[in-house]
């Protein structure tokens with residue numbers, strides 16, 4: 129067995145996860161642009177290409193038989209090349225575009241057949257939309273832009289400005305109330321867009337290529353900001369992008385679209401490691417997996433092997449029995465106290481020392497979300513496994529050099545380059 133493996137002194141129980149009721153259900157959604165939808169669909173079912181259908185009918189099959197569900201507080205990414213149908217699908221969810229057929233359920237209400245009044249109410253209360261081009265009103269101040277939705281709803285001036293100021297703080301733009309849109313950078317404009325969408329406290333945010341117009345650095349900053357806001361506010365987000373890196377970073381799940389259909393829905397890991405067909409495979413071929421896989425994906429879970437009050441002789445015996453090179457020692461609250469290596473245990477037994485004397489306190493730690501690329505230098509420098517701890521410093525497991533390299537090798541990475 130490997131000299132790099134470890135066992136740990138305390139049991140870690142997995143938290144139970146209750147099934148979450150989907151907030152959005154889309155059933156057999158189809159949208160055809162043009163005057164002959166039935167004929168276009170018939171041709172599609174007969175196996176004709178989009179182009180052939182367009183040439184024959186003048187109609188475009190933009191979406192065909194789309195079905196999926198989005199869980200409450202999930203970030204669901206619609207990804208695909210230009211023309212694959214992402215924006216049309218997003219806009220069918222709030223009926224900015226009318227579906228040709230199919231159903232869209234939002235929080236238990238079917239909206240495709242809903243009357244205008246009820247639809248307006250759902251849009252106002254449940255749905256916020258954020259566009260790529262910001263869509264700010266040029267002659268209004270930042271504050272007035274943010275408060276605009278509330279103004280339309282007839283909310284009194286004082287209250288809407290109070291709410292708008294609150295949202296402005298939330299997106300990190302406090303102090304810019306009186307600025308005009310053309311005085312703001314792209315990133316700031318999109319923060320205003322976010323704040324505006326959040327004023328009515330919608331459960332769902334629909335974001336259409338919201339960060340695509342931003343410089344790469346600002347774009348990454350906004351992605352982080354969105355993840356942070358998502359963590360704090362727990363909104364459900366449907367995020368459209370053609371950028372795979374962005375999809376992988378933001379998405380709890382990703383739906384990859386091609387020519388109006390969803391070719392695969394899965395977590396970023398599933399999309400990367402188990403592509404369902406050649407198209408997905410080609411789409412993800414260039415992704416650097418070290419940025420995608422995390423410590424949580426490759427860690428060995430903590431298992432109890434002994435009371436930590438056990439002496440070095442017990443520690444040594446355990447390491448020999450399990451053929452491992454070190455054990456982690458935790459307190460009763462699973463707080464990581466340190467690490468005991470095989471060499472130190474041998475030495476302690478010889479010299480009659482206590483476990484405390486041989487405990488190495490300065491153990492490298494990472495969290496389950498640390499990417500493998502950030503761990504590689506740590507595990508390369510360290511002969512012993514790195515501890516994986518939660519935010520409170522409790523031990524969850526360990527990551528060894530062997531586990532990292534094996535994960536990379538399994539995914540076809542050149543492990544020699546990183547070792």
Ligand SMILES: Nc1ncnc2c1ncn2[C@@H]1O[C@H](COP(=O)(O)OP(=O)(O)OP(=O)(O)O)[C@@H](O)[C@H]1O
Nearest residue numbers: 161188190208209210211212213214215216217370
């Ligand atoms: N208003 C429209 N009239 C006619 N065809 C349309 C219309 N809107 C979209 N389409 C067509 O529907 C298909 C899907 O377009 P859609 O804009 O949803 O794709 P997309 O994946 O969002 O692409 P992009 O990233 O370029 O916006 C395309 O073939 C497009 O040409």
